[in-house]
Amino acid sequence: MTVYCKFGTALDILTGKWKSLILLRLLNNGTMRFSELQKAIPDISKKMLAQQLKELEYHDIVHREVYAEIPPKVEYSITEYGQLMKPVLQTMSDWGVGHMQHMQKLYGEEDEAEANPSSLRKIE
Amino acid sequence: MTVYCKFGTALDILTGKWKSLILLRLLNNGTMRFSELQKAIPDISKKMLAQQLKELEYHDIVHREVYAEIPPKVEYSITEYGQLMKPVLQTMSDWGVGHMQHMQKLYGEEDEAEANPSSLRKIE
DNA sequence: CGGTATCCACTGAGATACTG
DNA sequence: CAGTATCTCAGTGGATACCG
Numbered sequence: 394m395t396v397y398c399k400f401g402t403a404l405d406i407l408t409g410k411w412k413s414l415i416l417l418r419l420l421n422n423g424t425m426r427f428s429e430l431q432k433a434i435p436d437i438s439k440k441m442l443a444q445q446l447k448e449l450e451y452h453d454i455v456h457r458e459v460y461a462e463i464p465p466k467v468e469y470s471i472t473e474y475g476q477l478m479k480p481v482l483q484t485m486s487d488w489g490v491g492h493m494q495h496m497q498k499l500y501g502e503e504d505e506a507e508a509n510p511s512s513l514r515k516i517e
Numbered sequence: 518m519t520v521y522c523k524f525g526t527a528l529d530i531l532t533g534k535w536k537s538l539i540l541l542r543l544l545n546n547g548t549m550r551f552s553e554l555q556k557a558i559p560d561i562s563k564k565m566l567a568q569q570l571k572e573l574e575y576h577d578i579v580h581r582e583v584y585a586e587i588p589p590k591v592e593y594s595i596t597e598y599g600q601l602m603k604p605v606l607q608t609m610s611d612w613g614v615g616h617m618q619h620m621q622k623l624y625g626e627e628d629e630a631e632a633n634p635s636s637l638r639k640i641e
Numbered sequence: 642c643g644g645t646a647t648c649c650a651c652t653g654a655g656a657t658a659c660t661g
Numbered sequence: 662c663a664g665t666a667t668c669t670c671a672g673t674g675g676a677t678a679c680c681g
Contacts, residue, residue, distance in 0.1 A: 489526035
């Protein structure tokens with residue numbers, strides 16, 4: 394159980410399909426508004442976006458800056474502490490890339506491999 | 518979408534609450550029988566264990582060895598290719614450990630931190 | 642022993658509508 | 662614009678029973 398805990402901690406943060414998408418966007422683009430994130434991640438609903446951002450904020454990975462304007466404006470960015478996620482994301486991504494190739498070798502072309510360059514590299 | 522794909526690949530494998538537990542056990546103990554895994558992971562159901570193992574096998578991460586005996590005997594182990602997961606697990610675990618401390622600093626002691634040593638280190 | 646099949650309860654997440 | 666509230670439904674996973 395204790396083994397799982399530590400690993401699970403990372404998992405809980407990264408998991409949830411959307412967190413990674415959000416993190417990736419913020420990492421690449423810097424500061425983004427709520428609506429910009431919505432546009433950048435077409436299939437996410439307001440509800441999910443708000444929920445995931447709230448969790449990331451709680452974990453001190455994402456910073457939320459509210460401007461007292463009309464109409465409202467809220468900007469999100471990765472905290473300094475949040476930058477520590479980069480190597481984790483990168484490691485997972487690297488493995489993922491290699492694994493897709495491995496799966497192809499084993500099972501052929503069926504995987505919806507769109508032959509795109511590894512844009513995750515942008516994370517640097 | 519393409520960004521997500523690569524990252525998501527890793528996520529899909531690791532995700533699912535149980536995969537990590539299984540992997541960790543096999544990594545630490547080497548070969549294990551179905552029933553041993555059940556005992557080692559008390560809260561997992563047969564159904565889930567079987568399902569997760571099947572997925573890991575499909576991904577060439579876990580090897581399944583069937584002995585034609587009565588009563589049946591099946592042994593699971595990490596494939597050579599599967600060993601490549603170790604650095605990924607380790608990176609995530611390391612971050613997880615650090616993050617638990619960070620959360621404590623921010624929010625205090627409430628987290629069910631059992632003050633255990635990082636057993637994940639066994640993965641080495 | 643090592644599963645599979647079936648049924649069921651619960652949760653995650655989409656759609657929609659409303660608010661400050 | 663940036664959310665919150667509700668309602669709903671599909672999929673995940675638990676419990677149980679059965680099979681080779």
